[in-house]
Amino acid sequence: MAEGELPMATSTNNNRPKILILGTLSGGYRGADSVGQEHLEYPPNTYILPVMSAAIFPETFYMRAFERGFDGIIVMFSGTDCPYKGAPERTAEIINKTYELMKERKLDLNRLRLAAICTVCVRPFIEEVHKMEQLLDEIGKLPHPLPP
Amino acid sequence: MPEQSDKSNPPEKELGLAPDPSPEEEPRIGVYVCNCGGNIGDVVNCKQVAEALRNIPNVVTSHSNMFMCSDPGQKLITDDIKEKGINRVVIGACSIFLHEQTFRQAVERAGLNPYLYYHVGLREQDSWVHYNHPEDATEKAIRLMLAGVAKARKMEPLEPVRLQAEKHALVIGGGVAGLRTALDIARSGLKVTLVEKSHFLGGRVAQWERVFPTGETARTLLQRLLEQVQAEPDITIHTGAKVVKTKGYVGNFQIHIRQQPRGIKADFDAVDQAIAACPVEIPDEFNYGLKTRKAIYQPYSGCYPAGPVVDWEHCTHCEKCLEFSHNHDINLDDTPIEFDINVGAVAVATGFRPYEPFPGEMGYGKFPEVITLPQLERLLAADGPTGGKLEWNGRSVRSLAMIHCVGSRQVDDVHQPQPDGQVNNYCSRVCCTATLNAANIIHERLPETRIYDVYTDIRTYGRGHEDYYTLASKNGVTFLRYFVEDIPEVYPAEKGSYYSMLVKVKDQLTWGEEIELPVDLVVLAVGMMPNPVDDLIGLFNITPGNDRFLLEVHPKLSPVETSVVGIVLAGTAQGPMNIQESCTAAAAAASKVVVLLGRGQVEMEPYVAQIDIERCQGNGDCVRVCPQEDAIKLETFSKNGTSFQRAVVTPANCNGCGVCVSTCSHRAIDVLGWRLDDYEAMVDAITAEIPVLEGVPA
DSSP states (O other), X not given: OOTTOOOOXXXXXXXXXXXXXXXXXXXXXXXXXXXXXXXXXXXXXXXXXXXXXXXXXXXXXXXXXHXXXXXXXXXXXXXXXXXXXXXXXXXXXXXXXXXXXXXXXXXXXXXXXXXXXXXTOHHHHHHHHHHXXXXXXXXXXXXXXXXX | OOOTTOOOOOSEEEOOOOOOSSOOOOOOEEEEEEOTTTTTTTTSOHHHHXXXXXXXXXXXXXXXXXXXXXXXXXXXXXXXXXXXXXXXXXXXXXXXXXXXXXXXXXXXXXXXXXTSEEEEEOIIIIITTOTTOXXXXXXXXXXXXXXXXXXXXHOOOOOOEEEEOOSEEEEEOOSHHHHHHHHHHHTTTOEEEEEESSSSSOGGGXXXXXXXXXXXXHHHHHHHHHHHHHTOTTEXXXXXXXXXXXXXXXXXXXXXXXXXXOOBOTTOSOHHHHHHHOOOXXXXXXXXXXXXXXXXXXXXXXXXXXXXXXXXXXXXXXXXXXXXXXXXXXXXXXOOEEEEEEESEEEEOOOEEEOXXXXXXXXXXXXXXXXXXXXXXXXXXXXXXXXXOOEETTEEOOEEEEEEEESSSXXXXXXXXXXXXXXXXXXXXXXXXXXXXXXXXXXXXXXXXXXXXXXXXXXXXXXXXXXXXXXXXXXXXXXXXXXXXXXXXXXXXXXXXXXXXXXXXXXXGGTTEEEEEEESEEEEEEOEEEOOOHXXXXXXXXXXXXXXXXXXXXXXXXXXXXXXXXXXXXXXXXXXXXXXXXXXXXXXXXXXXXXXXXXXXXXXXXXXXXXXXXXXXXXXXXXXXXXXXXXEEEEEEEETXXXXXXXXXXXXXXXXXXHHHHHOTTOOEEETTSOHHHHHHHHHHHHSOOOOOOSOOO
């Protein structure tokens, strides 16, 4: 098997929509830890990746993630409390640009959300995940391949 | 390619388009899934996860283990590194914030670069939140571990950025926090320069009377600290001074300071006559406007530095004071001086200012009988406007109301916002105990005086603070509770009444009964606001929080560090604190500075931007968007006699914010350790189909 190739088989929940959460180490990722420490439940089809700053992701990254199989993406940064000057503004700017690309591809813009989540924002974290889950229940998974 | 430790580059150099200097080696990945006792293993089938990862390309070994953080767990990793040639490690365990350092050290002990390890959070972010769905939790663990392996394939050895450091720190602010910080740093063998914008040290504490929880007079406390600071030869103090320009980075900040002259020699012996001759009368800020002062002044007897100064803002240059100046003791033509210092770190201890109620807020500014708690402190002070006697309008105060939470715990649409549109929704923490402390002092001096304490909640949170509440209760202080929807009303009593003011409270302790309190004086227990430091925020690129106080990186794990390495916070610049907490924060800030600079070299995480010089087109987009000063610049290179520009990162100035990464259309920049390629590979790994492994016992 070549590098990067993954074994093909049927998984248990491949048919459920997948949600990617990009959680900043100073915000959403720690917020997710706080949710865990309180043993509060949210759906398991959520995959949280730690990021130093969400400002590194260009709009193409989000479109690619949709193309590869994510049905919803939540960027959980620390908003105005972000320790990196200029990064929250840049992140918001990129999300807006991504919305333009999503419009062109006729994707529901609600599939991508930017949320300010602090290190102890337990309820807001849960609410954001449930909102996305509810949306995906209503509008369903993205078709693959995505419409051009 | 610039090395990470490079601080500067020559203006033009021959470009050798060399690839990454680290030798390419086939990734040999060790995968370890921790059961965390049963914390993970009771929900996630860890054996199944380990099995699912076993046959993934580049995975050489895959284990599940009861406690990876235990000695045997760590030995498993170090043995695999030594015996199986593992050169990348992926661990699925508890929170990254709990054991990342543990595993980094284990990996390093076995001779592997510590950055060749990736941590997947399977406890807080999987088993603890999906305990009713063990199969789904197991699948999630597999996918997250696959993402970890995908990242591990691309990981590269990293080295901390190492920089020479000046063994010299700057402390901004000469209040208790600044003094304590300076003292602790100097006692650890580093040089300290302390700058204070006013002409005197001591800050707000100098204005107070008796402080909780020790009951000492504030001046005694301050005097002790000042004597220690003065006795420390490694502390240089500049009063009337402020930072006006900064450059550089941790280990080597270049600081430009402007210092106002004092205008009067320290040994001038006709101070009283000169002050008396000065015709200027302005509100005395030291006494919160309760009296006036001249344009030649000293805030209080025994202040440090001793002797008066000229208030250049209000001096009219009438020269009447010069009649008493015999040997050029007073120089009204004195001008500011400017100078530079080089320091390795900076402690910001710029302190707080009391909330200033809006005109008319609970009668403040409208009725002279309404004052603030800091003004009350001055009335109680032995060197205050009344010599420590609680008098108002020439007679002893017979009855007073003290109203809590003025300028704290405010609510949108109820309270008037500050100019930035925000109300102070935070608790100022100190005012409850300070109010009760003042109430007890008043009772001690004037036992017949009736005291009403009008509160929303009493928050006497610190050690010994509750005693002040208990004592106030015993002293007969009458407590009334208001809700924020029904803010107490303050208005004058009818002419000729025994008491001049009335306070109407909808008292929740008596189920909302409206009670009118007849009083001589109303004291508003105002909250804390940060001193305005927009200039320093701009100069140092530090960040204020929503509450306008300066923001730490993390309230628990990095409580005094800012996002700019080498800049730390001390005291109430960061949020409301009492003296005890300010000194604790100051000691923490000092220890951070000492740890950082003590070795004369600083080490920073290697997560800084790196340019792929082969992809870079030199269009300068990254330079334009970079929020950090001097973190990226364009430099001229040459190849085969042709000159061209390429971006170059100064690692010491880069904080890894990644703004440049998303801006570069050529994908020529990445943040080391957090590359965009890594994330794409992780996305692919999570979304790929995975094998179903049945029959693996948990």
